[in-house]
Amino acid sequence: MTDTAPPPAVSGTPHYILEHTFGYTEFRGDQQDIIDTLVRGRDALVLMPTGGGKSLCYQIPALARRGCGIVISPLIALMQDQVEALRAAGVAAAFLNSSLGYDQVQDIEARLTQGELDLLYLAPERLLQPRTLELLERVQISLFAIDEAHCVSQWGHDFRADYLQLSCLHQRFPEVPRVALTATADQRTRREIAQRLDLENARHFVSSFDRPNIQYRIATKNNPKQQLLQFLNSEQRGNAGVIYCLSRNKVESTAAWLQSQGFNALPYHAGLAADVRAVHQRRFLREDGVIVVATIAFGMGIDKPDVRFVAHLDLPKSIEAYYQETGRAGRDSEAATALLLYGLEDVVKLSQMATTSEGSEEHKRQERQRLDAMLGLCEITSCRRRALLRYFDEELPHDCGNCDTCLEPPATWDASDAARKLMSCIYRTGQRFGAAHVIDVLRGGDTEKIRQFNHQQLSTYGIGADLSATEWRAIARQLVVRGYLQVNGEAFNALQLTELCRPVLRSEESLQLRTLPKAATRVAGNSSGANNAREHIEISLQDQPLWDALRALRKSLAEERGVPPYVVFHDATLREMLSAKPRNRAEMLAISGIGDSKLERFGDDFLALLASFSGTETVTG
Known part of the structure; x- marks a missing residue:
């Protein structure tokens, strides 16, 4: 495979695409190196925490290279929202899955063969169908992106058998660069991903696993319903969040109880009908302040940026699962909380599940070791973040100042x-x-x-x-x-x-x-020791009416288009708009998260709203 970059398929460099399509002025961390590697036609294995910008690592090179980028994603329910976000940014994106009718599939396949698509999302089982592989052999492909690559690990918590067959991409399309991406993988899982996907010779990029904006708090169960209720009432009223439970029955009962307490809570587990799950997920993504109570069937690949908390009412079975699930909070880099309540009965239940599983003795032993590591994180008396990062072979040189053991050292x-x-x-x-x-x-x-x-x-x-x-x-x-x-x-x-x-x-x-820990006191925003986390910005009383109006306009525009509000603009973009109060299109384009397409679609509406509050006339030029 050569390192010669093909002529770009769209105007400009990756940086031009970053700024004019996605509305950002600078790459973060390893993004530029990863993108340059793929643009040159080389393979990559990327480990980057949730919210670190993994999607841009394959979306931008897919746009910069000739052909259509093929994205393998494990959950078809999430493809629609990912595609809608790309379309809002002016990208020709589509998905193929079982939710589409025959005519829709034919139309998308025709657009693919005619070179009209920039990105196409597929579930692994759809990709591996002979008919799909034959279709892809007839078109020009810019790259293959294998998202949630940890699903290939048979030791992992999200194993998907279909992922084991994705090595065929290297065999059938040897000249097409491939990138595997995940937010969660210890050294063993990384080696397994590289081996099973034929990526031993790929460049490996391992970003920091640290999510400094997330405050980790772990407490023993002592009337867990009241502990949860106090947490929600004192800190999270009106916020979106996810609550994880081990069993379907507990999911149902917890959601019903929260509804009785006045919360907009919805259950989600594999036992619900597919259309019910789809409705609940859509409401979570598109409405404000929805809480989903779920088993681990919910969450992988969730793109909602403003999830303010993730709570576990039962002990996760591994640190990988815990990190993956808590990582769904605070994708917008603003302050978020991960609360875990656990008890000895959780240890017993998970031990029984490991003992009675159908896996080999080696698999059972590994499961027990992972559970022991999770328990160790719960019982530790020192900084939780340092222990969590150490599990992923990353050393934090100082205590984080933003976990319960740092904020209130245990006695x-x-x-x-x-x-x-x-x-x-x-x-x-x-x-x-x-x-x-x-x-x-x-x-x-x-x-x-x-x-x-x-x-x-x-x-x-x-x-x-x-x-x-x-x-x-x-x-x-x-x-x-x-x-x-x-x-x-x-x-x-x-x-x-x-x-x-x-x-x-x-x-x-x-x-x-x-000793039995007291309830940790949450610091408004992030503590001083929270490294480079973005401070949570409180809205002043003076700005509150404009803030409410900006959110209302965003919601109205989103409902007109049938998309989640964050597809229009993220909260961070609205906050910057509130602060800068742009008066024309040029100033609006300087706001982070606003590219050419979003400026064209939404800019004038927001400029008019801002002008009405300032008493000036809108300048659209």
Whole structure:
């Protein structure tokens, strides 16, 4: 494959396309190097966090090279919004998926063969159909972009079997550059992506995984509904967000409960009818302040920029899953929050799922290791962001100042004596019972099970009455995380001792454990330690009427065109418009996020609105 760049298919360089099509004046991070690599006809593997600008890395070279760019995307439900955003920017884009009728498919295929398309989105299963591959062999292709490339990893949380066959692109189209992109991949997954997609010889670009605008907060479950309600009422009223639950039943019940509390909440899981899922997703993307309560079936590739929070009501099964899901917040670089509530029951449930899965013993072992790493992140007493980045082999040289452990360092206490009591009780009850029963014995409970097994006669009965059941659960959870205890999923989730217990039981080792954390206090916007995160800009009382009018106009224009409001302009663009108050098209074009096409479509409407508030006449020239 040569490094000679073909003549550009459109006017100007990649920088010209960046400015005049997408409305930005500068590339970020590795964007320019990635784009130049693809324009020269070379392959690339790109790891870039959500909100880092991955899409431009393949959209701009697709426009700069001759032919049509083919984008492989795993979720057909999201293609429409991605294509609409491109069309609003003046790009000839389309998608082919099962939602289209026969005549629509024929029209798009005709436009493709006649060279009228800049970008075409396909699901992997559609791409791999012999008919589609034969069609692509008859047209000029500028590049192949494989989005959400971590789906190729059989160890990952979003595995898609169809992705395993995408290596055929290298074999059938050897002269067409390919780029694989993902926001989540540890070293093992990166190697697997490169191997399975024949990208070992590609240039690898690994951007920082840091999302400094996201505040990470993790708390133990203590009446989780009330914890969630307090979080939403005190910080997130009227904001869009995603709430993740492990089970479909919990999704349904949580969404119904939030609706009863006055929130615009919608359920989303694979058990809902496809048309219901599509409606809920469309409302989330196009309406303000919608909360989606979902299983992991929702979210991959979500382009909505103004998601202000992601909450987990159950423990994710890996740090990769946690990072991927929390990354859907704050794509606009403004302040966002990731809240996780977890408990020992989550550990038990995920351990059972791993034990009973149909995977190999090696796969089960890997799953357990990933769960242990996730638990370690929860229980850590130091900066969470540093621990999170370290998992992806990135070192943050200082504490972030924008996670709960930085904002309110957790207190620790000498739990050596309590740990010995718990371990002794587990041993004396035969290592056959779960945490609930052991804690009942420790606290001197009077339950049917205690009487059945005569456990009120044990020497450990009632020796832990000075601590609450909640405190004992926290101790048990931390001992599991640290490896002093294990949960036997094949023996009714019994707590059992490990070899690490011996020095503690013999008083040869002391234990400092994390106490129950208090609710973290959210700092308005980002804290001073939040690196380069954009400060959250509060709207002044004086500017509030104009701000409301700008948002109302955006919503009206979006509804006329049947697209989400952010397809017209992002919030960041409206904020800059509010500050700069442009008076003519030239000044409007200087606003970040406004390119030639959007200026032509929407510029005069916004200029007229701004002029009406300033009392001046609009200058359209």
